[in-house]
Structure formats: C-alpha cells, structure tokens
Amino acid sequence: MIDIRNITKTFGGFIALNDVSLPIAEGELVALLGPSGSGKTTLLRIIAGLETADRGTIRFAGLDATELSARERQVGFVFQHYALFRHMTVFENVAFGLRVRPRSERPAESEIKRRVEELLELVHIGRLADRYPSQLSGGQRQRVALARALAIEPRVLLLDEPFGALDAQVRKDLRRWLRRLHDTLGITGVFVTHDQEEALEVADRVVVMSQGRIEQVGTPTEIYDNPRTPFVYQFLGNVNSLPCQVRRGEADVHGLIMPAPEYAGISNAPGVVFVRPHDLDIADEDHPASLVAKVGHQTILGPVVRVELETSYGEHLEAELTRARHAELGLSQGASVGVRLRRAQLFLTEAVRGPELRNDDV
Secondary structure, three states: OEEEEEEEEEEOOEEEEEEEEEEEOOOOEEEEEOOOOOOHHHHHHHHHOOOOOOEEEEEEOOEEOOOOOHHHHOEEEEOOOOOOOOOOOHHHHHHHHHHOOOOOOOOOHHHHHHHHHHHHHHOOOHHHOOOOHHHOOHHHHHHHHHHHHHHOOOOEEEEEOOOOOOOHHHHHHHHHHHHHHHHHHOOEEEEEEOOHHHHHHHOOEEEEEEOOEEEEEEOHHHHHHOOOOHHHHHHOOOOEEEEEEEEOOEEEEOOEEEEOHHHOOOOOEEEEEEEOHHHEEEEOOOOOOOEEEEEEEEEEEOOEEEEEEEEOOOOEEEEEEEHHHHHHHOOOOOOEEEEEEOOOEEEEHHHHOOHHHOOOOO
C-alpha cells in the first residue's frame, strides 16, 4: 500500500533521515519507534505530505505520491495535542473536513450528519456531540481527533504520538481501543511512539529507528525476542550487561562458559552479554552454572519482585522474580547467591560501542 524508497531529509547540517526504505502493506498497523531525534516523526510527516524529502519517493498503491499534497494523498493525520477547533462543538470538529471540500466533492448535509453521527458512535462519544473541546477529558479529545481524521475516509491513518499527552491509565485504555478500532476498520495505519510497550502491544509490525536510520523491522515478538543490534536490545525494555571474552564459539563470563556458535571464527575478542531481568534466576551460591552475587534492595511491584544484585566482580544486575519464586527463595539483603542466565544474547564490544549507541537522546 505504501512504498517508502530511499528517503533522505536534512535540516541544515542535521541528517534527520538517511536513505530510509520501508514497505507497508494494505491494512497493516505499523509503529515507528525510537528515541527523540531518531527521525520517526519526520518520516511520518513525509508520508503525510507535510514535509518534503530531499531525495527518495513515496508511493501509494503503486502510484507516485512524492509531489502530491496531503489532501491529494487522502491521509488522515492525528496530532499529539489533538489540534481541535476550540470554538466548534465535537460534531462540527468532526464534520470540518467534509464541509471544507470543494462544492463538487462535498457530501449533502444529510450525508455529513449521518457520517459524523456514525463516527461518534464508533469512537464511543456519541453523547458528547454538542460539547466543546474545553468540556472534554484528554481521552475524549483524542477520540474526537481520531473521528475527525476518519471522517474524510482516508486511505491511510497517520498518528503522531497519539497518546503522549495522556496519563498512564488512559493511555493503556486508549491504545487497546485503537487496536480494536483498527481491526474493525481494516485501514492502513502508521503511528509514532517512543513508548516501547505501546508499540509492542498495538502494532502488527514495529520499525525501530535511531539517528535517521532503521535499526530493525519485525513483528513485536521478533523485535523483542531477537533484537539484531545492541541499540534495539537496550531500547526495548530493561537489560543487564556483563563483560565476557569470546573464543572460538564460546563466551567466558567470569568463568561461566556460554555457547556462542555464531562467533566460531573469533579466536579472542571482548564481548558483552545482554540479559533481561526476567531471564535471570537466583540459585544457591555454589550452583555450578551461576555467577556469585550479593543481594541488595528488593522491591515488590505487583505480581513481580525486583531484586538488585552485585556480582563478585562489581557489576550491578537486576532480576525480576515472581512473588512465588521470591517467597520460595527467602532472600535477605546481603546474602550471597548464585545468579543463572536463562536466556542471553552476545554482541562483540566493538558493536556495542558503535555509532548506534552514541545518541544523546537514548
């Protein structure tokens, strides 16, 4: 449906996008995920026709849309801060895009009324049609903004940090609602976010961006379980890191030997092992397949317990245990324990220190 080819965009001496290419299938909901300054919003605005690329092309359904305006591209755009007209009611805000069409394309008043009422019911705010934006909550305003974008029957729905201005619980409720709405309508959608959980929960595919480039594209499961670069691994949730030495297909982590067949050709090189907190387990101090560490502060977070650990080599780790496992272990602060790595990923130190981790916004 959308074919983004070799897009480059600079602002003065700053390279916002550097030769970015990305196909987006019809009916797909794609998240552009990355830190501030990664280029995700610039890419969204170029797709919309609100910014012009220095080089590259944008195709919609096989047709070159690079030089078309936002209106000609038939996209619906939802801004982070809603951009509602304060002097208009909810009904008139949603009807606005239909009323400003050229006379030859403008629907009859009865059709506008029908379509707006239908959309307000779809986004569950039909009872608010006569209210003004100042009389609405943040979540209600966001639903109005979505209904207004959908009123023009866009080919593509684009959302820039759609829930960024809302509190945590409203964000959770609305993103689940957005996923259900997308499944109902089947419209092609692209949304920008810096919230990893939001991207993983809502999108069909996630595009992780850093410094104007795409780091990785995949389903939420692929991105989270098999990150291809240190940047993706570190950006997607909490992670522990441990130094190691890589020798002919093995990684030596302070005497703990882990298989590393992808590095069978490396005779001797420094590396870093990444492991997520929930992939650490705590065992007896003398467990043969573990690192020795001392227990620090422990925090109960609903169904999990976060345990801070310090290895005998001075590294600080964080483990997440279920409440049942934590009760079973009976941990006390200062106790010496064994730490096991259930699932980990290895990168050579040279890759970890590469340009992908030099972004001050990370």
